[in-house]
Amino acid sequence: MLGLDDSNVLAGYLLCIGAVLLCVIYGLITWNRGAEDTDADDVRWAAEEKEVEEEFS
Amino acid sequence: MLLAQSIDFWEILLVIVYLGIIGYLGWLGYHRTRTATDYLLAGRGTHPFVMATSYGATFISTSAIVGFGGVAALFGMSLLWLVFLNIFVGIFLAFVFLGGPTRRLGHRLNAHTFPELLGRRYQSRFIQILAGAIIFAFIPLYAGAVLIGGTEFIAARFEIDYHAALAVFTVVTAAYVVAGGLKGVMYTEAFQGTIMFIGMLILLGYGYHLVGGVSAGHRQLxxxxxxxxxxxxxxxxxxxxxxxxxxxxxxxxxxxxxxxSTITLGVGIGVLAQPQLVVRFMTVKSRQQLNRGVLIGGLFIFVTPGTAYVVGSLSNAYFVKHGDLLTGRVVETLDHEKGQVVLQLTRRDDSGQWVDIEGKQVPAVLDRSENSGSESVSAAADPSIVRGRGIALVYAAGNSDQIIPTYITHAMPSWFGLLFLLTLLAAAMSTLASQFHALGTSISRDVYEQLTGSSGGSIGVNRIGIILGIILAGVIAYHARGGYIIARATAIFFGLCSSAFLPAYIGGLFFKRMTRAAAIASMITGFVVTAFWLLLVKATEAEAIGLVQYLTNGKSSILAEYPNWPVVDPIVVALPLSCLAALGVSLLTRPPDQAHINRCFR
Incomplete structure (x- = not known):
């Protein structure tokens, strides 16, 4: 299959394709899931992160 | 040859246009809201393409493309298991299972660096300082590997001295890092990631085309x-x-x-505890961004390192068919029907006689075409002189880190060489910027501020730390070359991060019972065992450091008499011991303060 006789290498090749398909399918299925509102912790974190960025960048 | 003499007008123009676009995007970043934090402050999330591509550009560097691509040319397609881990562990597991909890914990504890996340989760300044010190001390090794990757290509592409190429590459990337790369402008990184994706996609298609397609290419190999x-x-x-x-x-x-152990596990697992990648999860707005990022990130990783490892392996099939002809004597026939032999390479001396080149016996496939430029051979008095072509390593002067650059220079059209130069510039710049950002904040915010209890002078420490890091990375790249050093240096850093940080990081995210003492025990165990292994057991590294020879009267490893142990990667021993230390000490120590745990996991 695919010109690869060694089952371990063939498995590696197919697992790469399988893993990317898993990512694509998962991404499509959950595309609109998981939206979260910003809470007070997020705002406080982002404000301080901005200061850190300004300070060290 | 001087660099200026080696570059034509279009090459200069293209690099200037590229740097101009990077500069423009960086300028936009300074004057508008373009970092992930800006989006968060505005209550919005960055586009998933921008988020995932910038993550991928930070993850994948010249180390993966040039260094690990060269290792694939040396060791073969078994490296595809690393691509699988890069996608499955580095993207799927990281985004789906670690990204959300990391973001929540980071925001609740107001942590802004990876060491700070660990330190605040376990209420320990010592943990923050230790993690910061390890990152500061060892990330230049990884940065050095990234520099070598870009430098090998520039040296091969423009046929200039390696050290001159290193000077140019270091100055260009350092200028970018210091001038604006540290800010992490996501559009810049997304632009760099897009160039990498396009460049590697073309390389994949052309690489298979050159060997007659997928199955045919694999069969030839x-x-x-x-x-x-x-x-x-x-x-x-x-x-x-x-x-x-x-x-x-x-x-x-x-x-x-x-x-x-070294190539696949060290890097495949180590990605989960990379400080410069973990902090990215804190900048996403919601789980939705991570979900969408899985799709784009998976495709990105599939194409970028996947191409490098496949094309690296296939380069052997290309060179035995299309490489420059080698002249020599057959000293051993490996397969008569296929014309596979071992050639003792020869050259003409001053009197026109063919003489052996000492120490140059290479595997090759005899050239059996009728007009293979055989006039010079037939003109020789010695009928035993033949011509053939060798495997990739032969054309890379025995240095696997030169295989991908040599392949691009020989096999690909000239215009692609330019695109690949930009691909590598993008890959190096995006990764180096994040590495030096992590290095700078480690030494200033995590070590200096925690030790002194003050932020006064912290910016100066940050700047000095980054400059020292760049110099150290340059020195490593200057002195360390050959022996697939890019992959080895990268694997050391990834393995160290894995053994020293992963149990404390995962435990901190998911196990309320994980204690401060357990985190400290696991970090120290992971670090000490890794250091012990590199100094005394793993032969290649131990030999380079030299302590083991001093202690054992010249042996390369304290386990030199026990086959395989001297090549086993530290991660195989250090990570399980680090996990055991985390588990054992957690069970033997008092549970953490409940109020703090409630704050972390509410």
């Missing part, structure tokens, strides 16, 4: 198995489309342990 150099055969190399021989206790299994 399989037929080259007898050409594996004897030193690699002795380690268990079974050909470029076969896994190395597996077992333990015989030198003939060494390669399996190199490929699986």
């Amino acid at each position: 399989s037929e080259l198995a007898p050409l594996v150099p004897p030193a690699l055969q002795d380690m268990g190399h079974n050909g470029w489309t076969a896994f190395p021989a597996f077992g333990f206790g015989e030198p003939g299994y060494d390669l399996w342990w190199v490929v699986v």
Whole structure:
């Protein structure tokens, strides 16, 4: 299959394709899931992160 | 040759246009809201393409493309298991299972660096300082590997001295890092990631086209198995489309342990505890961004390192068909029907006689075409002189880090060489910027501020730390070359991060019972065992450091008499021990303060 006789290498090749398909399918299925509102912790974190960025960048 | 003499007008123009776009995007970043934090402050999330591509550009560097691509040319397609781990562990597991909890914990504890996340989760300044010090001390090794990757290509592409190329590459990337790269402008990184994706996608298509397609290319590669150099055969190399021989206790299994423990596990697992990647999860707005990022990130990783490892392996099939002709005497016939031989390379001396080039016996395929430029050979008085073509390593002067640059220069059209130069510039710049950002904040915010209890002078410490880091990375790149150093240096850093940080990081995210003492025990165990292994057991590294020879009267490892142990990666020993330390000490110490745990996990 695919010109690869060694089952371990063939498995590696197919697992790469399988893993990317898993990512694509998962991404499509959950595309609109998981939206979260910003809470007070997020705002406080982002404000301080901005200061850190300004300070060290 | 001077660099200026080696570059034509279009090459200069293209690099200037590229740097101009990067500069423009950086300028936009300074004057508008373009970092992930800006989006968060505005209550919005960055576009998933921008988020995932910038993550990928930070993850994948010249180390993966040039260094690990060269290792694939040396060891073969067994490296595809690393691509699988890069996608499955580095993207799927990281985004789906670690990204959300990391973001929540980071925001609740107001942590802004990876060491700070660990320190605040376990209420320990010591943990923050230790993690910061480890990152500061060892990230230049990884940065050095990234520099070598870009430099090898520039040296090959423009036919200039390696050290001159290193100077140019270091100055260009350092200028970018210092001038604006640290800010992490996501559009800049997304632009760099897009260039990488396009460049590697073209390379994948063209690489398969050059060897007649997917199956045909793989079959040609399989037929080259007898050409594996004897030193690699002795380690268990079974050909470029076969896994190395597996077992333990015989030198003939060494390669399996190199490929699986160092190359695959070290980097494949180590990505989960990369400080410069973990902090990215804190900048996303919601789980939705991570979900969408899985799709784009998976495709990105599939194409970028996947291409490098496939094309690296296939380069052997290309060079035995299209490489420059080599002249020599057959000293051993490996496969008569296929014309596979060992050639003793020869050259003409001043009197026109063919003489052997000392120490140059290479595996090759005889050239049997009728007009193969044989006039010079037939003109020779010696009828034993023949012509043939060698495997990739022959054309890379025995240095696997030069294989991808040599392949691009020989096999690909000239215009692609320019695109690939930009691809590598993008890959190096995006990764180096994040590395030096992590380095700078580690030494200033995590070490200096925690030790002194003050932020006064912290910016100066940050700047000095980054400059020292750049210099150290440059010195490493200057002195360390050959022996697949790019992959080894990268694997050391990834493995160290994995053994020292992963149990504390995962435990901190998911296990309320994980205690401060357990985190400290696991970090110290992971670090000390890794250091012990690199100093005294793992032969290649221990030999380079030299302590083991001093202690054992010249041996390369304290386990030199026990085959395979000297090639086993530290991660195989250090990570399990680090996990055991985390588990054992957690069970033996008092549970953490409940109010703090409630704050972390509410």
